[in-house]
Each structure stands twice: as C-alpha cells, then as structure tokens.
Amino acid sequence: MSARKLNCVWPVPADIDIAQSLEAQPIARIAEAAGILLSELNPYGSTRAKVKLSVLKRLENSPNGKYVVVAGMNPTPMGEGKSTTTIGLAQALGAHLLRPCFACIRQPSQGPTFGIKGGAAGGGYSQVIPMEDFNLHGTGDIHAITAANNLLAAALDTRIFHERTQNDAALYRRLTSELKTITPIMQKRLDKLGIHKTDPGELTEEERVRFARLNVDPDTISWRRVTDVNDRLLRDIEIGLGKAEKGISRRTGFDISVASEVMAILALVDDLADMRRRLGAIQVAKSKAGTPVTAEDVGCAGAMTVLMKDAVEPTLMQTLEGTPVLVHAGPFGNIAHGNSSVIADRIALKLAGEGGFVLTEAGFGADMGCEKFFNIKCRTSGLKPDAAVLVATVRALKFHGGVEPKDAAKENTDALRAGMSNLIRHIQNIGKFGVPVVVALNQFSTDTDAELALVRELAMQEGGAADVVVTSHWSKGGAGAVDLAQALIRVTETMPSNFQLIYRDSASLKEKIETVCREIYGAAGVEYLNDTEEKLADFERMGYGSFPVCMAKTQYSFSHDPELRGAPTGFIVPVRDVRVSCGAKFVFPLLGEISTMPGLPTRPAYYNIDIDCDTGKVVGLS
C-alpha cells in the first residue's frame, strides 16, 4: 500500500519546500500498489518509471474504472487551481477513500517553467513529486519530440537544397546509392507514385525523376522547427544565409516544442504502429504541382518513430500522498487539443478497474479543453467519460462578473451572480455531451458563506450541475477534497453518463466549426475570412473532411475576444485561417492571433532557480 497521510502546516509553505519535505516513495512500490508488474516497468531513476504498453494486453479483458475529465471555467489572471484539484482529488480518492485512482496529467513544457508560469506539478499539499523531476526533462519525451520534429525540418530543407543543386541523374544515383538499393522506406514513396518496381535500375527516366524530385514549393512549407525554450527571437527567422547554402534562404520560425504536431500525435495514438502511420502522414508542404508532401515522402518517418519509441510509454510518478500519476504528452491547448494521452488514460482505466477512478485533465477552459476532450480525444479513442469535474473559484467568477483582480477578495454577490454566467454555460455545454458535472469550488480564505451558497444555488438550479462541492486540497491535501471525492463517487454511481458527440464525422468541416461556435461558444454565427472557405473545400477534396475540428482560440473567453468575460452572446466568430494536421488528424481553424512561442518576461523565473551544490537540491523552482 503506497497511500500515506500528510501533516499539513499553516501557513502553507512554498511548493518546493512541501515537495522536498517528503521523500518520494520508490516508484516500484507505487507501481506494485497500482497493479503494475515489475516486468511492465522501465525505471528512470528511483522516482519515475515508464509503463510498458504490454499492460494493456495483459488486462484487455478487465473492466475499466470510471473515466472523469477535470476541466475549468475560462481562466483568469488569478489562476483557478485545475491541476491542483486534479491532484488533490486523486489524493482524496486514493489515500483517504482507498479507491484505486490515477491522475493522468500532461508533461509540462520547460519554457514556462523558466519563464513566467513556473512549474505545473500542482501546488500546496496537492502536488506531484519530486516536482523538479516532473518539471525538468521528465523521462525525455519532449526532448524526443523536439528531435523528431527537427529531424523532419532539416531533412525537408536539405532535400530541397540537394534537389536544387543536382541534376536528375546525379540526384537519383545518390539517392539509390549508385543504383544499388531502394530501401523499404523509399519503396513506400514508389508505391504512392504507383511505380511497382524494386530494382533501381528498372525505373524509366521519367519514373526516376518523379521518385527523386519532391519538387517542394517553398511558399507552401508549413513545418516549423521547435525548441522547448521561451525564445521569442526565434518566432520569425530567415534560414540558409550561409554561402555554402547557395542562396536557398527562406523565412520560417520556431515554435515551442509542445506545439509540434508530433506532440499532438503522441497524445492521440493507440500504439507504436499507429504512431508510425501518423508520423508518416504528416504533411509538411505541397509540391509545385499542388500535391501534398509528407514525412513519408521526405524519408524520415521511420527515424522519427525510432526517436519516439520510448516516448510512447507514459511515465508513472506519485502524488504527495502516494497516489499513482501517469504523466504523458502535453499538446498545446489552442492549435492542438490540450489533453494528455489516450494511451495513459487507457492504461489507467484498466489498472483502476471496477470501482476505481481515472482523473484526466483537460487544458484551458472547458470550452476549449473539454470540448476537444470529447470531440477529438474521445472520438479518436472511443472511450466514454462517466463524469466531469468543473473547477471554479469565487474570485474568478467575480472577475467574469466584471471585478478586477485587485478587488476580487471583497464580497460582491452582484458581480458573482453576473460572473456565474460563465460557469453555467460550461455546465450546460458539458450537459450537451450527456456527461454529469460536479463543480469543485476551490476555496479561498476571502470567500464568504453567502458567496459559496450563491454559487451552489445557481450552478445546481440554473446550470443543472449534479453537485457543487467546496474544496480545500491546496491547504489540506487529499483531506480537503474528500467531500468532492464522495460527491463524485455518488454521481458516478447514481447518474449514468449518456455520452454523445455533438457532431458526426460525416458532417462537413463548416458544419463542425459552426456547431462548436454556436453550441459551445454561444456565438450567433461564423464568418469565413480570407480564403478559408476555399481552403476548407480543398481539405474536403483531399480527404480530410472526416477529421474533427480543433479550434485555435483564446482561452480567456467563450468568444474569440479575450476581453469578453462571462457568457457573451450575439458575436460572430471570425475564421481567419484554417490548417490541417494530417498526422494528428484534425483541421484547425484559427480564430485570432495565436502565439506558438511564448517570450520571457523581464524577470523570468530563472532568477530564483539555483542548485544547492552541497545537497544537490534544486532551490527556487515554483
């Protein structure tokens, strides 16, 4: 048994001090208590271990545990504590109510860890430990994504260089190693071209050219490089300026690694074979003739899969109270779907089994994270959620009712009533998917009884929440979320989920966009700017019409305008651009300026971060 109790002190110490005050239990003990065999574990140090996918085969006939998504209202500058609630609730279920319980969370990017946000291991007495191992490197998955993403970028640009500087015969001769071999990877391209030959000498001149020349149109290249650092100077760059590159310079840029399509793919795959196919399907550009150029055409999808072969396994860690946590994937919440991996959820559901719980976190507000959890992640996996926990705070609700952060500590039931529109719409939205909602009201010392009562009343009566429970897991650990845990158990036992998707695969891409905008955002309509209607029609023609849509929108509002708080209505959503992720298999409409590379502030977190060289301990990480 790995559960253990906390001695919580007041005032609550700094996150890292709490995290370092408890030695993490050996990960093999956590695994054993969670039902994972030692042979299914790949340890990374003593506190992290990768879990092999073979566990799914062993348990394929076992029942699943309850599948619960933890989502939030639209985020505010004050923070609502969604990760903290996920961890605190897991501690309550696992260590206090002794239910088999897993928290499935995202691996954080190192960019924000050293930048403005700090770490992402929860906070107070609800944390994943060791928090420095969680926040730094993990088991290397994001580094593997960076490597795979950038290998593809280098391969594409260098191929263009070689095609530009060599004649047809030389290019074909070099590609085939002096006409000696066509490798199985090259064979895939030949098959795509309908050239069913295996001996490089047999191809006609015309076939050789078709095979060897990808003929990439540089203006169509959509694949960018990535780095897991907040490096704003790399947002827009010009590459290839060296003399040796012979004038093939072009404009491009870097995104933060978690914005890579490779990350979105990792979060959605079933297994290694599915990953191999999806990586090969990534579209990086078009040829001058307008045909898609894929990672498979470039020839490095096999190598990318090899780089990702360990990353496909989720990482087991633990909460402060010894509850198992699966950390896996962490795609961007706007240009991607913002949810942790299907594989981790599947493994956790089998291990939790009958009577157990899996808490999986959806990024941003529920209009983004939860909508995509349902419409993209569950659509892809076929898994059916049993309940949603929706995290809110009185302060954040008052903010949505028009109060500024500096005044949010004062009682203000009028503002609270106005701001409840935000929470109510989220509850109702989740109801449209047939999933019962428990509101977790993350308590602050400044909340008044009148305010707490008002939230409960409106959420239940106007929103239709299954329950509303006040929690204090930040200051009390799992003990502070026991009420929430009991409510969740009751709801999942008495209110069966009638999960349904809100649009069919076969709906047109425009119908899908409009359904999300009207049903979830509360928009009056959609306008297609620039050439987005033509692009969508083009996507349908190219066979991407069955993909779900992944809206790239601000997280701060139901609308496309981050300033519109509460539950705005009557707005028209502008679709400014549309793109497709052919490997991750979704179309993403861009509704505003979406930054895919954060910057560092004037005083970044690293000014606090150092190492105590005597003890080897990290200091100042938050």
Added chain:
Amino acid sequence: MSARKLNCVWPVPADIDIAQSLEAQPIARIAEAAGILLSELNPYGSTRAKVKLSVLKRLENSPNGKYVVVAGMNPTPMGEGKSTTTIGLAQALGAHLLRPCFACIRQPSQGPTFGIKGGAAGGGYSQVIPMEDFNLHGTGDIHAITAANNLLAAALDTRIFHERTQNDAALYRRLTSELKTITPIMQKRLDKLGIHKTDPGELTEEERVRFARLNVDPDTISWRRVTDVNDRLLRDIEIGLGKAEKGISRRTGFDISVASEVMAILALVDDLADMRRRLGAIQVAKSKAGTPVTAEDVGCAGAMTVLMKDAVEPTLMQTLEGTPVLVHAGPFGNIAHGNSSVIADRIALKLAGEGGFVLTEAGFGADMGCEKFFNIKCRTSGLKPDAAVLVATVRALKFHGGVEPKDAAKENTDALRAGMSNLIRHIQNIGKFGVPVVVALNQFSTDTDAELALVRELAMQEGGAADVVVTSHWSKGGAGAVDLAQALIRVTETMPSNFQLIYRDSASLKEKIETVCREIYGAAGVEYLNDTEEKLADFERMGYGSFPVCMAKTQYSFSHDPELRGAPTGFIVPVRDVRVSCGAKFVFPLLGEISTMPGLPTRPAYYNIDIDCDTGKVVGLS
C-alpha cells in the same frame, strides 16, 4: 560475474543484427560485478543506469587502476576502428583475462547517427549494447545540454530586447519585482559590480542602471544556439524578424549540440559545484564598454545547472561480453577537446582499482585527441596516464603513403613504408609526454604478412613503440584482442609512465600555440593572421593567459591542410582567429574553416532506419 563469451559467426553480420542477437544483461548485474552499490545507481530502463558521484567519496582512499588512452593515427575515409578497438580491448581484458576493466567513451551526437556516419557503438563483435539505446537519447545528457545552451541564448537575446524597449526605471522596477527583492542570483551580479547592498530600494540611480543594464554590444555576441540535428540551413540565420520584436534582428546561427561549450564543461568538471561555477563563467558577449558579459550576469547559470544536474552523472552500459562501459560527454574534437569526461574516468579508475584498467578514448587523430587529452584533460584533472594504445590499419597507412582508398586492399610495401611516417610521428609525440605506446594494428583480410611485419618493425625501431600487436576484435570480439590486452598488461607492469605536460600553465598563449604546432604537428612555425595577436594579448590581460590552448584544426592531417597526408614538415600554421571558452577554460585558435554544423547527404542514414511495429525493434541503424 557479468562476463560472457560470444559465438562469433563468419561472415560477420550487420552491427545491429549482432547487437540485437544478444539480450543485454540487467544493468544492476553489470553494476554489481563492477563494484557499484545499488544505492549508487539510478537506472534508466533495464540496460542503462546513471552512476552517482557518491561512489567517489566512498572509494576516495582506494588505489586507481591503470589509466590508458586509446588514440588513433590521422583518420582516413576508410575508418580505422578506434571505438571498436576500445570496446574489443575492454572485452579482452574484462571477459577473457578477467581483469577489472572499464571502457570510458563519448555519448554520440544524434546528428551523425541519422546523417552520414551512423552510430558510434563500435562494430562487429566489439560493441556497446543495446546499440539503439546508446545511439539515441542515451540518458538525456545531450538534450540537457541543448536545453541549457538554448536557455542562455534566449535569456541573452530577450534581455537585450527588454533593455532596448524599457527605460531605466521600468527595467529596474520589473527586474526587482516592484523593488521587492534582489534574488541571490542577482546578488552575484551586484557583488561583481562592487555594490554591497541587498535591499533594492537602497541602490542609487546610477547603481540601478549599472545593475539593470548589461548594455550588450550585439556585434560581440559569441553565444550561438544548438540542436542535435544535422541542419545545415541553420548555420547562418537572421533572428528577431517578427513585428513584435521591434526591429532587434541580428545574424547568428546554430551549431550541433555537442559543439556547445556546455558540453566541453561537462567533460571537464570535477563535481556539481565546479559545474555551477564554470557555467556562470561562460562569456557570451561584451558590453558596449568592452567588459565581459557572462551567463551569471544574464541570470540563468543556476537554471542551467539545474537542467544539468542529472547529466553530471555518467551512464553505465555494457559491451557484448558484459564488460562495464561508462558513457559520458562527447565534446567536439576540434573546437573543443574531443574527450569523454573526467568524472567518468575518475569513477572508473577507483572502481577498477589495483590490477584493473580504464580505457578512455581520445577523438580524431592523436595529434588532436591525444594532445588535448594530455594538455587539457589531464592538466585539468591531475590524472596521470599509464599508457597509450594507438590504433592503426595497414589500409590507412597506405593511404597516408599516397594510395587511394580503392587501391588500399592491394599489397604495397612502398606506400606502407611512406605512410608509416604518420604513425611514427604519433608514437614519438606521445613519447614526448613520457607515456609508453602500444600500437594496435586492426587487421583486415587483405593485409599481407609482409605488410604486418613492416609495420611492426618500423613502429618499434623508428617510432619507439613499446609493442605492436595485430588484433581481430571486429570479427572475433574480445578473443581477437587478447594478445593486445596481454601486451598492454606487460607494458604497464614493466614500463612505468613518466607523464609530463609539454608546456607550463605560465607559458604565454603564443608559446603554447607554438609548442603544439612545432612539437606535435611538426610545423616550421606559426603565423598570426587578422587580429589574432591583439586578441591573444587581450586574453592575457583579461586573465585567460593561464588557460591551455585547444587547437581547432582538421583531423585529417598533422598540418592545417587536410590534403597533406603522412608526416608533413616545413609548413607554417596559420592562426586565423582565436576565441576563448571561459567556462571550459581554454583558448581555441582556429587554424582553418571549422564546420560546427554538419549537413545531411543526399541519401542520409535515415532512409534505412525504421521500427518493426510488431516487435518494437529498431531496424537499419548502423
């Protein structure tokens, strides 16, 4: 006991087929046999483990094993098998002669693995296994280096941006969090400026400006970004072209990660505290007033150390015959010193103990790798080598005698005699350091008895080698290097090393350069081009005069001209530029165009690399 015997078949299968035909032993068993306690081990999966530095404390009073450097003649396009010899010799000593024996080798860059060179785990029946784990990611050290290097680059450029876009008061206010705190990291900068105050409100206006403005002169920025991908398009780029960056664009570029000064530092540090100091001392630019701007000034040296805290531990792996291998660091062989880490060597020497052996590999030819092993690595560590193994092949010697690779298989004693000049000078050079040399003649089936005898005769009589031994470890594993191992044991037992450095710390930088050029390269003199004399004088003034010099030169010739084979004389070495690595603590003169970012060929290795999705096995890696 972890030693095991091989059943070698002929013809020798592909490297990956041999590597995958034997299951690696559990790394804990390798560790135990090597004298490492389980509590000193951090496993990464079942076949790799980091070794904690606490082993050094436990064994501080134990005797060291014999310290043997494995070096090569000047490399040729055919490959001489230096890594393979290191591994094969370790297998012979460990598994056949049952001596405690460690091979200490470099972690390979992923760039060449997917590019032109393939992996670096040895070859044939002398390999480190699992070769895919060795060649891909390792235990994440290079990824940590990339992250630390690029955090510093982003921090520097973003600081310049913030300084340019904010007035003095705003900048100081934000840096100190509204005058609330000066962190210990900021305190280091205040100390450097001679401002002994801790309350941000106490500083005078003038002190605030001095503290807050690094005033970097963009033309002096020497810190580049890195990626572990062969991405030639990133060699020369322009960054900061986005509108939000407000026109602070500048020219810079990416190097391959292993060329980062952070890698050179990792290879030379004693411990975590030494690493923290050296990372802080990295000089990234000069201020407009001409003073050095360091990583400490930028404020992220603590965070860089935190990113590197696991990387400071070497990684234990195993040979095909169960001999322990420590993999750690892998700095570039020309702009850095091309040797694996001091820490790994120290740990291995203590674990090997009396009667044991540590084989550590020096990159490139001995004129580069071995000279730097002595003059930089041993100078820094204070360790004294007992012997050198110098790897040569008959084919490569004939190449140095003027024969082209296509003709190297034919007997040609005249060419061999001419090419022996190369080997003889290397033997004599190592003799100047007082270290006895055993030549390992890596046998090929085309070598004739007359050729082998000639090499022996000339190496012994003209070069002064302690012994010359023919080896066949590639086709026979350790059994093929038993004669070499026995010779090495005999030499270390009967011919004590009189190790001495060839220049003193107190010699001037010009004296150091000239000593290496004349004594090791055989040059007639040195010419200082451009402003290199002024720069060297400047380095002396700034206190870098006591650093050793790390020559950035082609590996293909004793001279600066890669076309000059054999043992050229009479040439004048041009010093085209000189730079300094203040963290790694060496000055590096550039003697020619040194590429720090390889490119991908038309047919890169990735065309062969894929994964078997049924078994999860990597295919096509070489």
